[in-house]
Amino acid sequence: MPAPSILRDVFHALRAELGEEDTGITFDNGPLPLDRIDVMVYGAAAPLTATVFATVGMSVEPMAPRDGRAGGRAELRLVRQGAVEPRDQGLIARQLANLATYPWTVGRPLGWGETVSFDDDVPTFPGCRSVFLAGPWEYGQAGSIDTTTEPVRVINVVPISDAERTRALSARPEAFFSELLDARGVFAPPAAKG
Template sequence: MVGASPLLRAVFRDVQHLYGPEDEGFVFEDGPGPIGHIDVLVYRPTPRIPVTTFATVGMAAGEMPATPGPGAGGRAELRFSWRGQPTPEWESAVAQLLANLAAYPWITDQQLGWGHMMTLEDDFPGFPDCRTVMFAGPLFPDAQDIFEADGTTVRILNIVPLTDTETARARTMPSGFFLTELMNEVDLFSPR
């Protein structure tokens, strides 16, 4: 985090406070617009948190475009969790995908917010037949939804891979209702 802005140092401290020191980290340079540098931190399963968690640091360097629709710009960082034993190749593939998703608002001039869905070119790594991701708010009542960093609000966008059937269903109802129903049926952190 040498040379990072006070905001990004605060984002990093917040992630470290929640998860502790990272087990692995990936750095992506030369991103679009204000996000020239993205770190994707990896936290492997522990007795306290039994999933592998990925967290971006760098997406919040700039406000997302304030395009029409919900969200109206703002700053965000991505999180993704997976239940299972990671391999170095899988971690690298997920980190690359998260860095690309973090750059999306500045490549397309479109914001991302809770409830947005995006179709991927390929299956989400480790989730066969999941070619869509939903950007979700907190997945549990006590989960973090936003945090204040250096006087700025940063939203947490949780990545949820979806099958085609789940995607079709998600388009028929508000995202919060859909996620609640889906979580009662499947483990969101495991392949279907």
């Protein structure tokens, strides 16, 4: 069965923005309506650049609005500084695929400015058991992907430490993220305090 047009549009938009992916990891049999989630991996070209992970499949259906939170369609993106080993690529992809199913398994949409916690650290981000979901923060960074169906929001997944999560829950999202961007590079785990 061919992919829905919205997913083809998302895939082609990613290719136009990031080039051809190095690999794609597929997760089948997700909760309906997410029968399949693909995580595209765009490898780092040099040690100081980043590896980008992007979901394709979450936007097949809109998330239901709840408690004043936006519904709509979205896809996830996580950026990791430097090259990522294939085994770790798979672990990060699995975490993103599981997060993509969150609106349908937990019954709550995902949106900019929210935090989500996990039982274990985000792979390759030691000490980060939560993520902050961010919109665009750099000039020219895409906040959405135009499709023939409707715009698809890009949700940037930023792993954060327990201390950062505590601050995120007590501050306005914009203020917290501005502080975080000033404090550290968000493409790498926070530096261990010694």
